[in-house]
Amino acid sequence: MKKKVKAIALLSGGLDSVLAIALLQAQGVQIIGLAIETGFCSLPKNTKTSPEGIEDIAKALNIPLRIENIHEDYWDTILNPKYGYGKHMNPCMDCHLHMVRVAAEVMKEENADLVVSGEVLGQRPKSQLAHQMKIILQESGIEGRLLRPLSALCLEATIPELEGKIDRSALKGFRGRSRRPQLQLAKDLGVEHLAFAGGGNCYLTDAVFSARFRDLLKQFGKENFPREDVRLLRIGRHFRISPLAYLIVSRNEEEEGLLQPYRQRHLTFDLENIIGATAIGLGSFGEEERRTAAKILSRYSKAKAGEEVKVIMREEGESIKIPVKALPKDDVLPEKLRVGG
Numbered sequence: 001m002k003k004k005v006k007a008i009a010l011l012s013g014g015l016d017s018v019l020a021i022a023l024l025q026a027q028g029v030q031i032i033g034l035a036i037e038t039g040f041c042s043l044p045k046n047t048k049t050s051p052e053g054i055e056d057i058a059k060a061l062n063i064p065l066r067i068e069n070i071h072e073d074y075w076d077t078i079l080n081p082k083y084g085y086g087k088h089m090n091p092c093m094d095c096h097l098h099m100v101r102v103a104a105e106v107m108k109e110e111n112a113d114l115v116v117s118g119e120v121l122g123q124r125p126k127s128q129l130a131h132q133m134k135i136i137l138q139e140s141g142i143e144g145r146l147l148r149p150l151s152a153l154c155l156e157a158t159i160p161e162l163e164g165k166i167d168r169s170a171l172k173g174f175r176g177r178s179r180r181p182q183l184q185l186a187k188d189l190g191v192e193h194l195a196f197a198g199g200g201n202c203y204l205t206d207a208v209f210s211a212r213f214r215d216l217l218k219q220f221g222k223e224n225f226p227r228e229d230v231r232l233l234r235i236g237r238h239f240r241i242s243p244l245a246y247l248i249v250s251r252n253e254e255e256e257g258l259l260q261p262y263r264q265r266h267l268t269f270d271l272e273n274i275i276g277a278t279a280i281g282l283g284s285f286g287e288e289e290r291r292t293a294a295k296i297l298s299r300y301s302k303a304k305a306g307e308e309v310k311v312i313m314r315e316e317g318e319s320i321k322i323p324v325k326a327l328p329k330d331d332v333l334p335e336k337l338r339v340g341g
């Protein structure tokens with residue numbers, strides 16, 4: 001019996017990766033789905049009402065799924081992207097390359113014939129232009145074994161196509177930003193119920209997250225960037241108090257809880273005599289910075305403007321009480337120091 005072609009297919013949960021897989025399945029290619037966790041994306045989660053979770057999608061496609069966590073290695077890709085950043089802190093070219101390299105490793109481990117990606121030529125200006133896709137191909141180390149089924153007819157044929165193991169004429173030649181051909185193909189392949197356009201949610205493309213990331217990079221540099229705190233960039237209101245002092249203030253009770261695990265290794269600010277927010281500080285806070293932090297915290301309390309508020313700063317088992325007059329709600333100071341909206 002003829003051996004089936006076996007492929008490792010990158011599966012983001014977005015429509016294009018689903019289509020690339022379904023298109024190859026239609027011609028009998030055996031697929032192993034590969035979802036990659038960078039630590040900066042949330043893989044689509046399983047929900048009760050729709051099959052948008054990555055595992056549900058793999059199940060619906062009837063393929064096994066491998067999830068690879070590359071968080072540690074990914075730091076070098078973010079901090080030193082050879083091909084630079086997109087509009088925000090998204091190093092899309094380097095990121096794609098990183099993912100294809102991971103897929104190439106999995107391809108070897110699984111004794112597969114090729115790697116499959118749902119990229120569409122010209123769809124994303126930062127990583128899917130023709131020359132960029134060629135660079136990714138060349139630098140991936142698997143030239144001839146990286147297939148993009150949705151744009152295959154606009155690209156050089158892969159080895160399995162040249163060997164006649166994959167029917168090139170059944171692949172597509174999509175290019176450009178229009179989603180219409182993909183939506184039609186989803187209908188034709190009967191996978192429109194899996195057609196969630198977004199896929200994983202990448203924080204690196206988020207303006208607020210990126211502004212905070214850049215700001216902290218300036219303070220700590222690449223070497224000392226507090227990697228273990230990167231999730232904090234998604235929590236609370238952020239303030240640049242001074243070049244060495246950065247403050248994160250909770251917005252609600254839920255965020256207070258989310259800040260909790262970080263309190264042990266950072267200095268903290270809490271209101272003593274009034275209900276309000278809580279904060280943690282990154283960096284070093286001298287007397288002036290402490291007072292500014294306390295004033296900002298007072299703004300997010302129930303205190304009336306001018307009322308005396310006591311803020312307790314705790315650091316390494318020691319605590320200092322900082323009395324301040326509460327800022328009025330419309331004081332310009334918090335907005336002036338705010339990072340990332």
Ligand code: SF4
Pocket residue numbers: 041090091092093095096127202204205
């Ligand atoms: S959007 Fe995010 S996950 Fe996607 S390629 Fe760019 S950096 Fe990577």
